[in-house]
Amino acid sequence: MIKKSRAKKRATETAESNTIAHDPNTQTIHTATPNALTAKLSPETEFATTSSKALFRRIGFHAPIAGGLHTALLKSAALGCNAVQIFSRNPRGWTARPLDGEEVLRFQSVRVETNISPVVIHANYLINLASADSTIREKSRAAFREEIERGLALGADYLVVHPGSAKGACASDGVRACAETLKAACEGLDLHNFRILIENTAGQGACIGHCFEHLRDIIGDCPELNLGVCFDTAHAFTAGYDLRDEEGFHATLESLESNVGLLNVCVVHFNDSKAEYNSRVDRHQNIGDGHIGSEALARVARSAELAHAAFLLETPQEVPGDDVSNLNALRSFLCA
Ligand SMILES: [Zn+2]
Numbered sequence: 001m002i003k004k005s006r007a008k009k010r011a012t013e014t015a016e017s018n019t020i021a022h023d024p025n026t027q028t029i030h031t032a033t034p035n036a037l038t039a040k041l042s043p044e045t046e047f048a049t050t051s052s053k054a055l056f057r058r059i060g061f062h063a064p065i066a067g068g069l070h071t072a073l074l075k076s077a078a079l080g081c082n083a084v085q086i087f088s089r090n091p092r093g094w095t096a097r098p099l100d101g102e103e104v105l106r107f108q109s110v111r112v113e114t115n116i117s118p119v120v121i122h123a124n125y126l127i128n129l130a131s132a133d134s135t136i137r138e139k140s141r142a143a144f145r146e147e148i149e150r151g152l153a154l155g156a157d158y159l160v161v162h163p164g165s166a167k168g169a170c171a172s173d174g175v176r177a178c179a180e181t182l183k184a185a186c187e188g189l190d191l192h193n194f195r196i197l198i199e200n201t202a203g204q205g206a207c208i209g210h211c212f213e214h215l216r217d218i219i220g221d222c223p224e225l226n227l228g229v230c231f232d233t234a235h236a237f238t239a240g241y242d243l244r245d246e247e248g249f250h251a252t253l254e255s256l257e258s259n260v261g262l263l264n265v266c267v268v269h270f271n272d273s274k275a276e277y278n279s280r281v282d283r284h285q286n287i288g289d290g291h292i293g294s295e296a297l298a299r300v301a302r303s304a305e306l307a308h309a310a311f312l313l314e315t316p317q318e319v320p321g322d323d324v325s326n327l328n329a330l331r332s333f334l335c336a
C-alpha cells in the first residue's frame with residue numbers, strides 16, 4: 001500500500017470539495033463507474049461545476065485497454081476526463097493482432113458518445129527509429145508504419161513516439177537516422193490531420209531527445225510531416241530542465257519556444273519524478289510525491305503557454321484509486 005503524501009491528500013480533498021460545493025447533484029468521480037456514462041458526469045459538466053477556469057482544458061490519463069480499446073474511453077469518461085492516451089496494441093511486442101472492423105466501429109461510436117478528444121496513441125516501446133543497426137531500424141520502420149495505420153483507422157489525433165537510442169553512434173547520427181526512418185515509415189500515407197509527436201526523453205543510456213535541440217533537428221529534417229512535440233515533465237526534469245522554481249520553468253518554456261515552438265507542443269505528459277534532477281533516469285511518480293513536487297507541477301499546469309495542450313498523466317497505477325487521486329491533484333492545480 002502506497003502512503004499518500006500530505007500534499008496529494010490535500011489536493012484530492014480540495015478537488016472533491018470543489019466538485020461537491022458547486023453542484024450537489026453531480027456525482028463525485030469516486031462514485032462514478034463506466035455505467036455512469038450517460039449520467040450527469042460528462043467531462044463538460046464536471047469541469048463546469050468545478051471551475052470555469054478549467055472549462056476548456058483537456059485532461060486525461062494513460063488508460064488501460066484490457067477488455068477492448070473502447071473501454072479506455074469509458075474508463076476515462078467515468079473519471080471525468082475529456083482526453084485520453086492509449087496503446088493501440090501490446091506495447092512490448094513486435095507483432096500486433098490486426099484491428100478488426102467491428103473493434104474500430106465500436107471505438108468510434110463510444111468516442112462520439114463520450115466526446116473524448118484528443119485521442120492520443122503512445123507507440124510501442126520496442127520501436128527504435130534512431131538505431132544504428134539497420135535490421136532494428138527496418139523492423140522499427142515497419143512497426144511504426146503499422147502504428148500510424150492503426151491510428152488513422154481509429155481516427156486518433158496524435159501518435160507519440162520516443163526518438164530512440166543511438167547506441168553505437170553519436171547523438172547527431174541518431175537524430176538523422178530518426179528523421180530518415182520517420183520519413184520512410186510515412187511514405188505514401190495521407191496523414192491528413194493525424195499528427196506524430198516526438199516526445200522528449202530522460203536521456204537514459206544512449207537515448208536521444210533529452211534536449212529540445214534534438215527534437216528541433218528531427219522536426220526540421222522532416223518538414224513534410226508536420227511533426228509536433230509531446231513534453232514529458234518527468235523526462236525533462238531528469239534530463240536537466242529544472243522545473244522546481246519559476247526561473248527554471250521559464251527557461252524551459254523559452255527553450256521549448258525557441259527550438260520547437262510552444263504551439264507545436266500538443267500533449268504534456270504530466271508526471272512527477274521518482275528519479276532526481278539531472279539523473280537521466282526515467283521513473284515516473286504520483287503527483288506531489290516525487291522530486292518535482294506539487295508547487296512546481298501546479299506552475300506547469302497553470303501556465304498559459306501550455307494551456308492549449310492536452311495534459312495526460314502517466315503516473316503509477318499500483319493501487320486502485322491512483323488515477324483518481326492524480327487527476328484530482330491536476331484538477332486542484334487548475335482550479336486554484
Ligand atoms: Zn513516452
Ligand SMILES: [Zn+2]
Pocket residue numbers: 199232269314
Ligand atoms: Zn511520457
